[in-house]
Amino acid sequence: MRILAYADRISVAPGESLAVKVSCDGLDRYDAELVRVIQGDTNPAGPGYREERIELDLGGPFAGRHQALRPGSAAIVEPFPSARLTDGLTLAVALWPTLPGAGRQTILAARDPDGGRGFELALDESGAPSFVLSDGREEVEVSTGRPLVAERWYCIAATVDPVSGVVRIGQRPKRHYSAVGDSGERDHRDLPSGGFVPSGQRLTIAARSGADGHLHGFFNGRIEAPRLLSGALPLAEALGSMDRPADPADPRLVAAWDFSRGIDTEGIADIAGSAHGRLVNLPTRGVTGRLWQEHMRDWRQHPEGYGAIHFHDDDLCDAGWETDFTVSLPELKSGVYAIRLFADGESYYVPFCLRAAGESRKRLCFLMPTASYLAYANNRIGIDVPETEIMCGRLMEMHAGDLFMQAHPELGLCFYDVHNDGSPVYYSSRSRPVVDMQPGWVGKLGGVGSNLWQFNADTHILGWLEHIGIAYDVVTDEDLHLHGATALEGYDVVITGSHPEYYSLAMFDGLRSWIEAGGRLIYMGGNGFYWRISFHRDRPDIIECRKSEDGIRAGSPGAGEYHSSLTGEYSGLWRRNGMAPNVLAGIGMVAQGFDESSPYWRTEASWSGKAAFAFEGIEADVVGDYGLSGRAAAGIEVDAVDHSLGTPPHTIVLASSRIHTQLYLMVPEDMLDPTPALSAVETEVIRSDMTFYDIDAGGAVFATGSIAWAGAMAWNGYDNDIAGITENVLRRFLDPDPF
Amino acid sequence: MSRYRISEADRPYAEEFRRNLEADTYYHSPGLQRVLNVMRGSPKAGKYVLIVREPHARWALGRMPAARGEPVEIVPNVEYTDLKQAEWDVFCRRWKDLTGADLGIERPGRP
Incomplete structure (x- = not known):
């Protein structure tokens, strides 16, 4: 990778500007263009890579120069x-x-x-x-x-x-x-x-x-x-x-x-x-x-x-690079965009969200989970963590980007790494190049098939929205944190990303208030709303998470160190803060595995009743036995109903997964008294529940409980039952009639 | 570090792994899973990985270094054009590393 870059912001509105900071290695010149990101999966079995070039002169070509990364606090x-x-x-x-x-x-x-x-x-x-x-x-x-x-x-x-x-x-x-x-x-x-x-x-x-x-x-x-x-x-x-x-x-x-x-x-x-x-x-x-x-x-x-x-000698909060050029964003439709920097056959993307201008909001919003992207920024899973091969059930594939990360630890760490001295990483920042937040990037934990993760996995959702032709805006986690429910005001339906795992208090409260005011949420993923994070009070480019008590984590904070240094909040699982994901989504994380996913088996409630609209026109008893993320629709990280954790009592289960491999094990926070029967082969606790619940104000939540869902939607050019179910739900959610 | 030691008694699980690769399934018996956990649970230094030469098409065999920043070693003259072929080859290499004996089972899909 001979071009690296980042921008000062990750969410902008038309009329606002973005300062782009670039470093070149052995390139005298480079050029830049603005693209809209539509579908970033390069798997030949996928729906096809797609980006849209926007006619906008960014001022290039530019002179290339090297800017160093200097970790160490x-x-x-x-x-x-x-x-x-x-x-x-x-x-x-x-x-x-x-x-x-x-x-x-x-x-x-x-x-x-x-x-x-x-x-x-x-x-x-x-x-x-x-x-x-x-x-x-x-x-x-x-x-x-x-x-x-x-x-x-x-x-x-x-x-x-x-x-x-x-x-x-x-x-x-x-x-x-x-x-x-x-x-x-x-x-x-x-x-x-x-x-x-x-x-x-x-x-x-x-x-x-x-x-x-x-x-x-x-x-x-x-x-x-x-x-x-x-x-x-x-x-x-x-x-x-x-x-x-x-x-x-x-x-x-x-x-x-x-x-x-x-x-x-x-x-x-x-x-x-x-x-x-x-x-x-x-x-x-x-x-x-x-x-x-x-x-x-x-x-x-x-x-x-x-x-x-x-x-730590590997702390990196802000690369502090000088700005190479500034882009003033014109009146374009809201979406996920990127500054594409290119030279000599190489490309580097700096993605960002372009929000809707002023009053021109559409009815549907994709809530881009930028806090979760940041939590995994430059993660070294599969590079530093040798157990990843067991978790994934297959050999690790090292792409050019992985080899670059192995060679360049100065890119900085995230919540899935440990410092050189073995201590857990509490902070992550986007004021540095985040190389794994680019279209085209192949991950480690995305399952057999396309193996996408976070940003690029979410382009399966963007591609699907494009395919069905329903207009949408994009808002980021950072906007939700800074503005609460106001960030979502005016939207009838919000769609999450495939793995919206990290939530601040303001984000959790904001999303919940919006639902209680009548908003309808499609939770299009798994292991969402799991960790409580804190944003830096003055710098939203920095987040903190201390994985206290339990949960699936790379390291454990020491005794007495469970409170965020940025805000003092008690960090760790939302479940340990009295608000399990189930309270918001209806379901919560029960297991993970990164090989094969499972189909869903339908329940009676999917054939008739209040929520049967989701399955209108779907004839099969078993849905989602295909996909690009583990070759089926329910998997990677899966969520299920648990009334003891706050699942609303009237939550309807429309379908559930059944067959997961031995790699799917019960999460530590559910494991009170360890027994030998903790894998998905033996315990029914491990499953993905597809659910629906509504509330009196007209608000509702449809939850898929699976990171692999988006990869199944993208199967066969978005022409399949999982994509059909999602479209049924979206169209019904956009219909203001009560359920 | 695994306590379990792979031995000749695990040979039926090697046969099962070969069959599972042919059947393209990740659902293994507990005995095979135990063998795979030992093989795949090795530390970073020297761990076999696939170096992607062409995405979804061609892979070399590599071995990870011990520390961040060090180069990944390429195993000379080994390349795969299919992931099952790579899995089986690495399984056989690890079998020999862990037991000292050749597995001697033909790879799946060989014409």
């Missing part, structure tokens, strides 16, 4: 008041390293770029704390020589006495085991010949400044309560000072950063003065620190327990 304090340190210094900090010994890692540095004058506390190559002094020509380094043990709390202190010329460093574990040998101290009796010269430019935490203007030497792990005092304290006193919060009244205190303040911000507060700083690339806040105790659950209630920040 840190804090920067600039300017840093170093003048008070000329009489010597004491530096103390608490540390919970996660990858000691994996290269040199800076803890705190106040040093001219690239090893110039100043001082730096780091973990050396062996993982032992090391203190470096430099006068710009000569360097003195003293290490404790005692490598730290991963994932244990330590206090580290270093002192410099310019009069005696003694430099000391020491470390003390929070819990001491004499057999481990991870405490100790060292001193050194010669300063550099130029003496002790603190740098006055900038102080960095968890990284150091390079001569190239970028940060290097990233630290992996947690840092808490770094503080600097003027003068050299006895080492024992310096280490002991970490047992208490820094005292702002202490006249020796030059700076002390209390990370428990402003946890929901990207700033760090100096409680001694005004050396406040800013965070780069969103390290993880709201994590437990050295003073955390087992009764603490919420950083808002017990900030003193959450004074640490977890830094």
Whole structure:
């Protein structure tokens, strides 16, 4: 992939503009065009790839240039008041390293770029704390020589006495085991010949400044309560000072950063003065620190327990690329569009939603699940996760894009990955190239057949809408989050994507309020409304999810870390927040498997009764024994009725799946007492229920309970019973008559 | 890491896998599933994957590296034009890796 790009927005209205940021690798020039995305499946057995070129001069061709991706989180304090340190210094900090010994890692540095004058506390190559002094020509380094043990709390202190010329460093574990040998101290009796010269430019935490203007030497792990005092304290006193919060009244205190303040911000507060700083690339806040105790659950209630920040060398919040060109969107019909960048036989798509202009809303809306796209952005399932082959029941296919992702981990992570240090990923951002959100992209979990996932899987729905010729608008999750039910106002029917899994409170409430006001929802997927996420308060390009308690997840947050750092909300399953998907959709997630899907067997209710309109003209007893996502209509991730979880009592089950492979296992949140009968072969719990319920105000929900549904609609050029059922439901939902 | 060790006693499941590939079904017996779980559950380093040469048409055989950023190794002179052929070939390779013996069963669909 020699072109990468992203835009500043994912949802725009006519008249608004989109800033496109592009990086080229070995391409001097590239061109750009606007396309409407209609059907992104390239499977020869599918309905055929389709996009529509829009006549609009975007200003190209453009000069290609390389823009780098620079992952790694840190804090920067600039300017840093170093003048008070000329009489010597004491530096103390608490540390919970996660990858000691994996290269040199800076803890705190106040040093001219690239090893110039100043001082730096780091973990050396062996993982032992090391203190470096430099006068710009000569360097003195003293290490404790005692490598730290991963994932244990330590206090580290270093002192410099310019009069005696003694430099000391020491470390003390929070819990001491004499057999481990991870405490100790060292001193050194010669300063550099130029003496002790603190740098006055900038102080960095968890990284150091390079001569190239970028940060290097990233630290992996947690840092808490770094503080600097003027003068050299006895080492024992310096280490002991970490047992208490820094005292702002202490006249020796030059700076002390209390990370428990402003946890929901990207700033760090100096409680001694005004050396406040800013965070780069969103390290993880709201994590437990050295003073955390087992009764603490919420950083808002017990900030003193959450004074640490977890830094990672692979955090990437914002690529920060410069804009290459801006597109002002003309009056076009609402839809899913993309800026297509192309050169030398290569293409890269930057998709976005063009909303309807002002009053020109249509009656039908496709709710583009952009939060779920973001949750899976650049996911490394099948690349980093070797178990994916078991889950999919077949060999992993590595397409060119997968090989590119394997070669370029700097693209950043998502909720399905773990950091290099094994800790779970809590944040995902769209301010970076999201390579797997493009038409034509083949996924890993999409089942036997086309194997599509999220964005590209949803083009099966867009293609079907185009095929039946019913006009629609598009609105994104981000719009629903920012504007609630207002984002859907005026629409009679909303269609979801194939896997609308991640919902914020505002999204959940907004969709529910719209249904209660008479809106009719077609839930065209599986495992929807599952995880509760938080959006960054000021930046909707960033979301957070902490997969607390249970659910299907790549990693588990530590004890006491179940609350979002961005908002304080209790993160995790909506089910654990008292609102299971069943409350909204009528059904909720029961199992997943990524090989073969199952047909649906009809119930009596599909032949006659209130909801039989869905099957009008459908003669078969069994429907959906075909498809592009697992070769049948019910599968991948499947949902079923569960009245104990809030399925409305009058919900009608029109059909259910029956035959799933052994790869479909009961979800952890349903598994109270594990027994050997948890696979779909043995338990009837695992099935997809096709359901309908309505409410007095005229609102209604039709739910398919299957990610594979859209792939079945697209079978045989959208000419099949599953597409027929969906069209029946859509046309009836557009009819305002009560049910 | 699986506790189960594949042995000659699992040979009937190899036969079943061959039949299932021919029948184009993913519904396996519990015994075959256990064998497949062992084979497919290997760690990332050295794991067999298919390198797509032409989508839906042609694949090479590759082995994953241990870490992010490292290149995927291409197994020389191995290419498939059908996914069942690839599944069977990798099954046989893994059988030999895990038991030390050749499976010696002809691949499905061979004319």
